[in-house]
Amino acid sequence: MREWARGAVDAVYERVLRREIDGAPAHVAVIQDGNRRYARERGQDASRGHQHGAQTTERVLDWCAEMGVEELTLYTFSTENFDRPDDQNEHLFDLLVEKLREFADADRVHEQGVRIRAIGDTDLLPDRVQDAVDYAQRRTAGYDGFTLNIALAYGGRAELLGAARDVAEAVDAGDLDPEDVGVSEIESRLHASPARDVDLIIRTGGAERTSNFLPWHANGSEAAVFFCTPYWPEFSKVDFLRAVRTYESREASWRRTRAKRALALVRSLGTEVKEARRVLDRLKGTLPDPPEDVDGDGRSAD
Structure with missing residues (x-):
C-alpha cells in the first residue's frame, strides 16, 4: 500500500514538473x-x-x-x-x-x-x-x-x-x-x-x-x-x-541578470555620450580646421 501511494504521489509530481518545464x-x-x-x-x-x-x-x-x-x-x-x-x-x-x-x-x-x-x-x-x-x-x-x-x-x-x-x-x-x-x-x-x-x-x-x-x-x-x-x-x-x-x-536568472547589466550599460553610455557632446560643443570653437587632405573623421583621404 505504501509503495502504491508513493507511486501515485510521484506520478502527480511528475505531471506538475512537466508543466513547469518549457x-x-x-x-x-x-x-x-x-x-x-x-x-x-x-x-x-x-x-x-x-x-x-x-x-x-x-x-x-x-x-x-x-x-x-x-x-x-x-x-x-x-x-x-x-x-x-x-x-x-x-x-x-x-x-x-x-x-x-x-x-x-x-x-x-x-x-x-x-x-x-x-x-x-x-x-x-x-x-x-x-x-x-x-x-x-x-x-x-x-x-x-x-x-x-x-x-x-x-x-x-x-x-x-x-x-x-x-x-x-x-x-x-x-x-x-x-x-x-x-x-x-x-x-x-x-x-x-x-x-x-x-x-x-x-x-x-x-x-x-x-x-x-x-x-x-x-x-x-x-x-x-x-x-x-x-x-x-x-x-x-x-x-x-x-x-x-x-x-x-x-x-532564467542569468537572462534577467544579463538584461539588467545591459540596461545599466546603456544608461551609463547614454550619460557619457551626453557629457561628451557637451564637452565637444564647448571646444568646437577653439579647434583648428582639419587639413584639406584629411577627411572629417580624421583619416587620410588617400
Whole structure:
C-alpha cells in the first residue's frame, strides 16, 4: 500500500514538473554516485549495485530522448577509481564490456541514431574494455541523432595538464606561436571532448562536489549543478525533471541578470555620450580646421 501511494504521489509530481518545464538543456553530464552504497545497505556485493545502476542509465537515456536532450556524458570510471580493490574493478570492467556491446547492438540505438564515444585515457583500461569501446564507437560512428559520452579512466585535471603540456611543446618546437594560443588550441588537445559545453551537471548520492568532472566544458560555460540524495540506482524521473527545472531556473536568472547589466550599460553610455557632446560643443570653437587632405573623421583621404 505504501509503495502504491508513493507511486501515485510521484506520478502527480511528475505531471506538475512537466508543466513547469518549457524546454531542456542540450548537454547533460551525470556523476553516477552511490552504486556501492546502495548495494551495501541491501547486503549485496558492489557488483550488484553497478548492475542496478546500469538499469538506471538505460532509463535516463529514454528520458533524455523524451525531453529533447542532445548529448549525455556519464562519469563512469575515473582515474582515481583504479585505486579501488582489483576484484571490484574487475566486476565493473566485465559489466562495462557487457553494456557497451549491448548498447552498440541495441535496435533503439540505431533507430535513434545514437553515437557512442569514450573520453579519457582509455589506453589504461584492460584490453577487453578497450575492445568493447572500439566496437561501440565503430558501430555508431555515423550517427548524429544523439551523443552518448562514456567517461572512462577520466580525470579533468589530468586532461587540462596534458593539453597545457602539448601546447607548451608545440610552442617550444616553433610549431605554434604563443599569440595563437586560444580556446580552439586547448580544445583540440583534450580527450575526444564533448561536442558542446555542458549545460547541466547532475550528481546523485548526496555529495555536493563535481569531482574533477569536465572542468573545461562545465565551469567555462558556468553549468547549472543539481545535487540530490538518492543513490544512482534509485534516481527517478522526478529527480531528473527536478534537475532540468533547476537548469531552467538558472537560465532564467542569468537572462534577467544579463538584461539588467545591459540596461545599466546603456544608461551609463547614454550619460557619457551626453557629457561628451557637451564637452565637444564647448571646444568646437577653439579647434583648428582639419587639413584639406584629411577627411572629417580624421583619416587620410588617400
